[in-house]
Amino acid sequence: MSNHERETYTVTGKSFTAVAVNMAAKAGEYMKSKLGQATDVRVKTSPHDLVTEVDKGTEILIRKIIHTYFPTHDILGEEGVEPGAEASRLALEAVKDREYVWIVDPIDGTTNFIHGLPFYSVSIALAHRGEVIVGVVYDPSRDELFVAEKGKGAYVHGKRIQVSPEEELAGSLVATGFPTDRQHVLPLALKQIESVAPRVRNIRAGGSAALHLAYVAAGRLTGFWEANLNAWDIAAGMLLVQEAGGKVTDMNGEPYGLHVRDVAATNGRIHDDLIAAIR
Template structure:
């Protein structure tokens, strides 16, 4: 083990990262107490795109905490944006010029939460002039906090994370999801699952893009991809992965930025092979 990995990870009390951790932990603990006890369930863009009063309450809680510390920062939160690709793109366009932009998904994995399946997370990122500099993903059911700071590495349980060492697709465990947009994104994902399944060790669908990306960062998954995601699904996870030695791009191999919707993330070693399979399976994008 290198000396770098022996150095304890310390977050100073007034830092951006400390605020992100505090927000994620407080919201996550409250969300955990509401599992199976939500009172309202609404459909957004499709029957698979759900929201409860817990999502909305958690976002309000996070917003208030952030604004207490950084009243001049901007916040882009999932539950403050109308459903659909166009509304998401417009909201990002309006917010991305902010010097400091917090990007919040109060519950990533709402469908799991609604059904009592304990795989969901709180995702909070901070971008400075469009570049993600802090990423925090908190899994309240397992009390796992994944944290990354730009240039300082990524950590879980205070220990440095490293992407998986799997050298080839045949050694890889890859995750994806089933998009809520059924006209194009869902057929794309189904086509790629059929193409990829014979070439990898296996495929998983966890139901939380943020948690999937955290698992790529920690080497539990070799890769993850999905169509039609939003900035709040990926921003924190993108930094976790790159700070763990992995790679995040769009499906065409271009570097990740906040406007990416069709994402591929991996340990780096399998990245080009993964992209080739995805592009071959869906040549018209």
């Protein structure tokens, strides 16, 4: 390992990735212990965008661990940001040039969590000067931990994962999501589904962008696209896909950055065709 890598991935001998995995496991335990108790449900931006005390409690838990190990690091977390795209953009702008920023979604798939549907996750990423270097997505329901480190591959249960082999849209299983903004973004999303559906094997909409991205990385989905997502929805999953050999861009095919809100991620082979279909 070069000195540069050692500086990037560890501080005072403590591995960033090990801390991220530890946080994800503890957050998952906490979430499972609260399953069925999410009675205090509040609306964020619309009746479809929900938050619970469990979201807040999970983020507090994660923040405490980060501050314990890395007191100088910044944190960009869903619960610390006002609702809406503009607030998310400003929050990201405030920290994007900082040395180390943890990007956290305490529960990606809150609506599923509230309804007891076991498709939700905790998403934890670490960016170094704006570039994501560690990504962890944990599914407590299946006890599946997806881990990626920049330049070192992507893994689940410690086994290396790679994207699926499909060469064409016709044989592809893809996923998307239904946006919480029902007035402006939903009509566009429905048009995209209408365009993509006849061209692919099938479409899924599980309700957790982070898990969809992890599934693209693991070869369970050929691709995923969704509009109006936040950095904390995508950052960890994006690194998983890239490190598993896939491709992540915005919906115009431009390279992914933390500012991207409209994302497309695939095995790489169907990428251009999926972009053409959704556009």
